[in-house]
Amino acid sequence: MAKALPKRSENYSEWYNEIVKRADLAENSAVRGCMVIKPYGFAIWEKMQRALDDMFKATGHQNAYFPLFVPKSFLEKEEEHAEGFAKECAVVTHYRLKANPDGKGLIVDPDAKLEEELIIRPTSETVIWNAYKNWIQSWRDLPLLINQWANVVRWEMRTRIFLRTAEFLWQEGHTAHATEQEAIDETHQMLGIYAEFAEGWMAMPVVQGIKTESERFAGAEETFCIEALMQDGKALQSGTSHFLGQNFARVFDVQFVNKENQLEYAWATSWGVSTRLMGALIMAHSDDNGLVLPPKLAPIQTVIIPIYRSPEDLATISKTLEPLIGQLKAAGISVKYDDSDHQRSGWKFAEYELRGVPVRLGIGMRDIENGTVEVARRDTLTKDSRPIDFSQPEAFVAGIKELLDEIQDAIYQKALDFREANTFLVDTWEEFKEQIEKGGFIMAHWDGTAETEAAIKEETKATIRCIPLLSADMAGKCVYSGRESPKRVLFARAY
RNA sequence: CGGGGCGUAGCACAGCCUGGUAGUGCGCACGGUUUGGGACCGUGAGGCCGCAAGUUCGAAUCUUGCCGCCCCGACCA
Structure with a gap:
């Protein structure tokens, strides 16, 4: 039998690290502070991306892509911004290696020193506003509503997988507006979208608020955030939305002609959420048996496990389940039928619990005779036996769809109750x-x-x-x- | 960057003190018995013992240096 997870109550951070590894979400890489996101973990991130991206698009934003490298001179321009990020920047100084003349391997070619160092983006305000200078001339070019999905690097002293890694994935929205009020409205709108995503999709209640001056984003006039409470009683900043005023427009000279034919600096916002949300998701809901995923973000919403003795039984079960699997898929439920023969059913039960699959269906020969299915909920770890017509499973599938919605609501409510109690x-x-x-x-x-x-x-x-x-x-x-x-x-x- | 710990099979570790054929469990492959909550038996594959130098007839083991990782602090989405 595989080792049980550490208990949350005994060692929370060990529990967290183990769950990340054992649920196959990610692992530490050979590179210090950086993680490898594994397929199952990335599938969750992709579902997050999809939901957020749809919300961004629905509010008029477009995706674009800007370079990984930021010339040092760009970063220097906005003084507070520069100061805020300077101490955590990775710097590219050379563009070539060569064979080591004194021995094995490669050395940095001293003749290939860059005239100007390039910073690996810790965030993209500067590159983007440098580009916006050419994109914005008239009030008719505004608002400019751009988002990019990218990786960034912040050279942290101490890292924790998903929560704080040297490299992480995120989205950063960068918008330009003709008026201060419009930019402020955008900042609020995106904060609202983050809150809606956190609560509606991640099932994680958040407090929306304003950062104090000392916690504010470097270069912002005002920073808004969503804050969530983790099960160990610590807070996790889960998203930020910044009103940047005209700071970046001024230093990159982004002016537009208003309706009165006068030059004005554009007003800016930026907003982002990162793979840190994966950490939030884990710590918000999971228990000592493993991950607990909200159905809306679960890569597998329903897993079906056949319980059988002989290959003939398995063939019978598989055949009987065909309409059910088809109907589940038709209902938009992601389903995995695990008929693999090298693990036993008990092993599979434990494994899918560890991976947080919201609903598990168990079907054996007895069920086929009786016209029943064992339905297990991950969030409550409860099981019940439900009637099914295997040849016409529509009614049963409707029940599963309802159950998934119920689980989504239940884990949100549980997290909310926890927050209120704490x-x-x-x-x-x-x-x-x-x-x-x-x-x-x-x-x-x-x-x-x-x-x-x-x-x-x-x-x-x-x-x-x-x-x-x-x-x-x-x-x-x-x-x-x-x-x-x-x-x-x-x-x-x-x- | 300080303080602590650790580098031996894919993973978890023993062996090191006291130098002499590299081991255990899990996992993996094959065969069999099993199968409604992490099965069992048998057979087998798998290692530059983190790297480098030194001591020695002989180093996983002793010495020195280096590298890497993890945990705890200062810094942070």
């Missing part, structure tokens, strides 16, 4: 220090100063995840300084 209103500093050790979201008053924010971080490792958008203003006293505060903000320890 969100605390805290009014005293003593209580704050005590609660932060236990984990969870803390809603507390803050005096609005960076000093207080830094002091709280220093003393408790908790950061202000965001100033929530949807909670009402209600004045109070800062939990740390006792000064006036207009509303509560969201504190947590974060990934």
